[in-house]
Amino acid sequence: MQMTLTINGQDHSVEAPAATLLVEVLRDQLGLTGTHIGCDTSQCGACNVLIDGAAVKACTVLAAQAQGAQVTTIEGLGSTDALHPMQQAFREAHGLQCGFCTPGMVMAGMEMVRKHGTKLTPELVTHELEGNLCRCTGYINIVKAIVAGAAAMEAQNA
Amino acid sequence: MRDFALHRPASVSAATAAFAGTDGEAAYLAGGHTLIPAMKSRLRMPDALVDLTGLGLSGISKEGDRLWIGATTLHADVATGASVIPGLACLAAGIGDAQVRNRGTIGGSIANNDPAADYPAAALALDAVIETDRGSFAADDFFQGMFTTALAESEIITRVGFAIPQQSSYAKFRHPASRYAMVGVYVARHAGGWRVAVTGAGTGVFRWTDVEAALNAGSDTAGLVLAADDLNSDIHASAEYRAHLCGVMLKQALATLA
Numbered sequence: 001m002q003m004t005l006t007i008n009g010q011d012h013s014v015e016a017p018a019a020t021l022l023v024e025v026l027r028d029q030l031g032l033t034g035t036h037i038g039c040d041t042s043q044c045g046a047c048n049v050l051i052d053g054a055a056v057k058a059c060t061v062l063a064a065q066a067q068g069a070q071v072t073t074i075e076g077l078g079s080t081d082a083l084h085p086m087q088q089a090f091r092e093a094h095g096l097q098c099g100f101c102t103p104g105m106v107m108a109g110m111e112m113v114r115k116h117g118t119k120l121t122p123e124l125v126t127h128e129l130e131g132n133l134c135r136c137t138g139y140i141n142i143v144k145a146i147v148a149g150a151a152a153m154e155a156q157n158a
Numbered sequence: 159m160r161d162f163a164l165h166r167p168a169s170v171s172a173a174t175a176a177f178a179g180t181d182g183e184a185a186y187l188a189g190g191h192t193l194i195p196a197m198k199s200r201l202r203m204p205d206a207l208v209d210l211t212g213l214g215l216s217g218i219s220k221e222g223d224r225l226w227i228g229a230t231t232l233h234a235d236v237a238t239g240a241s242v243i244p245g246l247a248c249l250a251a252g253i254g255d256a257q258v259r260n261r262g263t264i265g266g267s268i269a270n271n272d273p274a275a276d277y278p279a280a281a282l283a284l285d286a287v288i289e290t291d292r293g294s295f296a297a298d299d300f301f302q303g304m305f306t307t308a309l310a311e312s313e314i315i316t317r318v319g320f321a322i323p324q325q326s327s328y329a330k331f332r333h334p335a336s337r338y339a340m341v342g343v344y345v346a347r348h349a350g351g352w353r354v355a356v357t358g359a360g361t362g363v364f365r366w367t368d369v370e371a372a373l374n375a376g377s378d379t380a381g382l383v384l385a386a387d388d389l390n391s392d393i394h395a396s397a398e399y400r401a402h403l404c405g406v407m408l409k410q411a412l413a414t415l416a
Contacts, residue, residue, distance in 0.1 A: 001164065018164035018207070019197075041195060043335065045257060054234070054260040060194050061261065064164050065187075065209065111256055130337075131255025 008076030045132030095145030229265025
């Protein structure tokens with residue numbers, strides 16, 4: 001079927017079967033490979049993207065369901081030269097080792113700021129990260145990164 | 159996932175027409191967080207999906223002594239918008255994870271009637287009315303065992319009305335990976351008496367009538383244990399373990415009434 005998706009502010013016309021997942025269109029058709037597929041069973045959160053600002057698992061959303069909405073992927077947050085404050089915080093806090101889960105973790109951090117504002121506590125972040133799995137870091141630095149990233153977003157907006 | 163025809167109607171009548179007009183098996187799609195995983199594993203292979211999210215069935219409103227929640231209202235929105243029933247808001251905030259709660263819907267959960275889902279316990283304990291495009295059901299009549307409800311073929315839940323209790327609370331022991339309830343107990347104190355519903359433990363949600371009677375009589379519930387005979391036993395927990403968990407979750411729920 002023919003569908004029009006708005007990804008990172010840009011409209012894309014896509015021809016794909018109705019059964020195509022959002023993450024498949026992002027990666028396979030649009031080359032936006034920053035969104036990862038970890039488990040494909042909505043457990044790990046590596047495929048998190050924002051739909052109209054809310055974090056969702058792109059492996060469990062049909063591409064066609066995202067029509068008419070604003071989809072933001074990790075590529076739409078910042079660039080290599082100008083990282084988003086949440087990305088920069090992951091870099092500074094060493095919130096990653098292999099990096100596979102990182103795009104989803106960054107998006108989870110964005111979701112926490114959307115829901116709870118920029119003053120996050122480690123306890124809250126730890127709880128809110130339940131939908132994201134990391135198999136390297138032990139999460140400690142990821143939690144630090146999200147707390148710092150949220151604070152940096154506050155500073156940026158101040 | 160096998161391909162299918164996708165319909166995205168804008169009205170309830172168009173949705174039922176698309177469902178009825180399908181050559182083969184049709185299925186309704188709301189948040190898709192149960193259906194899409196089931197389709198990926200080919201447990202379900204519908205020929206057509208009818209998306210219900212464009213029907214305008216979202217929203218929360220208090221009418222008299224009931225809190226009405228539209229069928230396609232997200233778990234995340236119930237978690238923040240159902241504060242008049244703190245136990246229900248708390249239940250919604252504990253479904254899945256943050257991302258799942260941004261897609262999953264109350265109508266989808268209730269229509270699916272997974273024996274380990276959370277909402278059926280709230281619906282039963284809060285004496286809910288389940289309104290559809292062609293009538294309404296009392297929760298007591300609606301849930302009919304594992305994945306089975308009173309809904310007719312192509313019938314669509316439009317909204318769910320929960321009786322606002324004096325106090326209520328939900329406690330669940332979560333499966334650590336799926337976050338479904340190994341056992342969940344919803345306790346509600348209404349003007350007309352207590353209602354206690356158990357999910358996760360049996361083949362479908364059920365009322366724990368012994369506990370209701372004890373609470374109504376003002377007697378101690380500590381000694382009440384569910385018979386394990388009819389409870390689920392699987393690789394995650396034996397029936398005896400679940401029976402014990404029911405007592406533990408009951409105690410937790412009673413200790414956190416709000």
